[in-house]
Amino acid sequence: MDWRSRYADKLVTPQDAVRIVNSGDRVFAGMFTSTPPTLCHALFDRHPDLRDVTVFHYIAPFVWATPETTDAFRLRTVFAGAADRQALRDGRADYVPVANFRQSWIKETMGQINVMLARTSPPDHNGYMSFGSAVWISRTVADIATHIICEVDERLIRTYGENFLHISEVDHLCEAETAATAIASVPARSEENALAAEVICTLIASELIRDGDTLQMGLGDVTTAMALYLDDKHDLGIQTELIPGGVIDLVKKGIVTGRKKEVAPGKVVGSAFAVMPDEELQYAHLNPTFELWDFCHTDDMRILVQEEAFVAINNALQIDLTGQVTAETLNGEIYSGPGGQTTFAVAASVCEDGRSIIAVPSSTTVTGVRHSRILPVLPPGTVVTTPRSFVDYVVTEYGIATLRGKTLRERAEELIAVAHPDFRGELRAEASRALHL
Numbered sequence: 001m002d003w004r005s006r007y008a009d010k011l012v013t014p015q016d017a018v019r020i021v022n023s024g025d026r027v028f029a030g031m032f033t034s035t036p037p038t039l040c041h042a043l044f045d046r047h048p049d050l051r052d053v054t055v056f057h058y059i060a061p062f063v064w065a066t067p068e069t070t071d072a073f074r075l076r077t078v079f080a081g082a083a084d085r086q087a088l089r090d091g092r093a094d095y096v097p098v099a100n101f102r103q104s105w106i107k108e109t110m111g112q113i114n115v116m117l118a119r120t121s122p123p124d125h126n127g128y129m130s131f132g133s134a135v136w137i138s139r140t141v142a143d144i145a146t147h148i149i150c151e152v153d154e155r156l157i158r159t160y161g162e163n164f165l166h167i168s169e170v171d172h173l174c175e176a177e178t179a180a181t182a183i184a185s186v187p188a189r190s191e192e193n194a195l196a197a198e199v200i201c202t203l204i205a206s207e208l209i210r211d212g213d214t215l216q217m218g219l220g221d222v223t224t225a226m227a228l229y230l231d232d233k234h235d236l237g238i239q240t241e242l243i244p245g246g247v248i249d250l251v252k253k254g255i256v257t258g259r260k261k262e263v264a265p266g267k268v269v270g271s272a273f274a275v276m277p278d279e280e281l282q283y284a285h286l287n288p289t290f291e292l293w294d295f296c297h298t299d300d301m302r303i304l305v306q307e308e309a310f311v312a313i314n315n316a317l318q319i320d321l322t323g324q325v326t327a328e329t330l331n332g333e334i335y336s337g338p339g340g341q342t343t344f345a346v347a348a349s350v351c352e353d354g355r356s357i358i359a360v361p362s363s364t365t366v367t368g369v370r371h372s373r374i375l376p377v378l379p380p381g382t383v384v385t386t387p388r389s390f391v392d393y394v395v396t397e398y399g400i401a402t403l404r405g406k407t408l409r410e411r412a413e414e415l416i417a418v419a420h421p422d423f424r425g426e427l428r429a430e431a432s433r434a435l436h437l
């Protein structure tokens with residue numbers, strides 16, 4: 001008997017499933033690759049009948065906040081993406097800055113969730129479903145949601161860790177519709193950033209990563225490619241949020257073994273896999289080496305500080321000459337979110353033999369005009385994602401700036417040396433005026 005027959009009493013159409021949502025409800029719709037697109041479309045289509053529904057959807061590959069849906073849905077996100085950036089700036093959506101992932105704190109601050117929309121595998125013979133290649137914060141939300149609806153996608157893998165939901169917790173099941181299952185991928189890097197990333201990743205791999213280190217690699221235009229540059233290392237460990245492409249290859253080659261990890265030795269631990277080919281995901285399917293856990297485990301500072309030789313490699317949108325990093329705002333406007341960067345950077349900086357690394361191209365070109373990513377001071381309205389006291393190294397395609405233990409004047413000198421040559425004179429003039437360089 002297949003799952004459809006076993007749980008026929010819970011199996012409904014997507015349209016019938018979302019009828020459980022009422023005006024005034026608070027609905028969780030997943031995060032990035034855990035988004036259930038069929039259910040999202042079904043709920044969105046109900047917008048003429050709904051009022052004041054708060055939708056929690058993080059890095060949403062789905063547009064909720066449109067002028068036509070203003071009365072129906074109010075998006076609430078902790079991480080802006082391409083689909084909701086403009087809505088946040090226009091005031092049609094709300095941004096919540098979150099960098100503390102202790103589970104009790106997250107549950108308290110999220111408050112009541114009336115309905116959770118989840119993307120899962122079919123129930124197995126014991127009634128357990130998997131969140132597939134992306135848990136993110138789903139397990140924590142399932143604990144506090146009054147009602148849970150699952151969009152069942154038979155393509156999803158199963159992993160060890162905290163990647164499960166039992167059928168007894170679920171109100172309704174519906175089948176994923178192929179036409180609606182496309183998930184937005186990570187935006188392609190520009191050729192300029194791709195060339196910079198190659199140099200930056202090579203520098204980090206050759207100069208700052210050592211055999212036996214445990215790594216966290218953030219999602220971004222540079223660090224997503226980091227694993228592709230680690231072929232000459234030995235006994236690396238992975239304790240991260242997003243497991244990027246290339247890590248599975250490193251496991252197959254015996255480069256990532258986790259033998260020297262303090263937390264979950266021998267295991268590759270993350271919250272989700274990056275968008276990657278199906279054959280790579282199939283290698284992780286029920287492979288005991290890989291464990292997917294909720295954010296409130298992977299990003300819990302109390303767990304991370306137990307590691308030794310923990311290396312956090314994260315991205316920046318802009319950085320000032322004292323080492324203050326923003327990964328949330330661009331020229332003072334909300335652009336993304338902190339994710340786990342603050343937690344991982346602080347943990348790596350305080351761990352014994354740890355290293356907090358910021359990887360950033362020295363400049364970016366917008367409509368033909370080059371702009372420095374290293375600035376004398378951050379623009380008004382900028383949010384500091386990683387405080388300068390927890391940034392050990394900044395790496396651009398022009399070299400490595402060592403900030404650990406340096407004075408403000410010495411930090412400025414280090415950062416000017418790795419800035420784009422077109423801006424070094426301007427940066428030096430500003431540093432001379434403000435920091436007596």
